[in-house]
Amino acid sequence: MGNSLSDAFQEIVLKRRSNRYYDQTVQVPDEVIQRSLERSILSPNSSNMQLWEFYWIKSRDQLNRFTPLCLNQQTARTASHMVAFVTRRDLWKKRMNWHKENIQQEIQNNEPDKYQKRMLGYYTKLVPFAYTNDVLGVMGLVRTIISNAIGLFRPMTRMGGVSDTKIVVHKSCALAAQTFMLSIAAEGYETCPMEGFDQVRARKALGLPRSADICMIISVGKGTEKGIWGERKRVSYDEVVKVI
Ligand SMILES: Cc1cc2nc3c(=O)[nH]c(=O)nc-3n(C[C@H](O)[C@H](O)[C@H](O)COP(=O)(O)O)c2cc1C
Known part of the structure; x- marks a missing residue:
């Protein structure tokens, strides 16, 4: 087969069976x-949120x-x-703040570079937009409308409600x-x-x-x-x- 790592992986995949x-x-x-x-x-995990x-x-x-x-x-x-x-979608704010603190620590007193700016924007704007949910499902509806409207003109991540x-x-x-x-x-x-x-x-x-x-x-x-x-x-x- 391929290399020794590939052989070892093949062995592991073949060995794993559900045992009752x-x-x-x-x-x-x-x-x-x-x-x-x-x-x-x-x-690997979505947006490295580790929920x-x-x-x-x-x-x-x-x-x-x-x-x-x-x-x-x-x-x-x-x-x-x-x-x-266990999934913990309720911990999104905690993880968002963890990311923010990590990036801010990296930046310290310097000017943020392009990547750091992008990451800060991602965790302070996109993440709250994606994870906020309310009992009435208003945010889900907002996400559905906005993402489908943008999706009419260009490829777009389609977002929805709690499900x-x-x-x-x-x-x-x-x-x-x-x-x-x-x-x-x-x-x-x-x-x-x-x-x-x-x-x-x-x-x-x-x-x-x-x-x-x-x-x-x-x-x-x-x-x-x-x-x-x-x-x-x-x-x-x-x-x-x-x-x-
Ligand atoms: C999400 C998920 C749930 C499962 N739930 C059960 C279960 O409750 N009881 C059980 O005996 N096997 C359960 N299985 C094991 C599957 O039946 C098993 O993976 C499948 O039959 C393929 O067999 P294999 O794992 O030996 O390759 C589950 C597997 C997955 C991925």
Whole structure:
């Protein structure tokens, strides 16, 4: 194949399978989870807003508490750890200010360069425009009208209401989840992403506001043969890859 990095990556991708039954005699070391979460944080994310949080469900008590919330799935019941990947669209102002402070620190007493000016404009004007949402959905409507009006004349990012903001944060969070799963595979352990959980109860159990969503809960453990539900099946390359 390609080079050794490509071969290693191929191996990791092929190794990662959703495992639904872990060997409960094997405890996945904490360092493996921590390293994998550190890698997750490096995932690409929209406007580098990092509107995510990762709740490491680590103690036996917490694992027992979250297992029924994951509908008693075997992968949750036998897991050594679980991690809830959470979207936090409500934290946009905090992240915006973090960016502003970073840029201002870079500038200090100097004149901002072109790039710094652009970044300041981005985080002080565009980000509030994109992330502000109100209960009545007025801002969503404003965004829809403005972006569609501009879109009549030139290519434009189409923006909308809360659902669009949710999609934005879920996309980034899912990428972090994928980094985590590939990392765990590289470390020699297995995972299973779950959307089969009670969003309302799990959110409450994590003490999160209603604006926070759990994107996925990922179980981690030492996988077993029994935990693999058959061969990996995918529709053909030609069915999903369209070369234009
Ligand atoms: C967003 C998402 C949610 C999933 N939820 C569940 C789940 O609740 N329970 C489960 O057993 N598998 C779940 N899966 C795993 C898929 O069934 C699995 O990825 C798919 O069948 C392909 O198999 P593979 O992961 O072994 O390649 C989920 C996967 C994703 C990406």
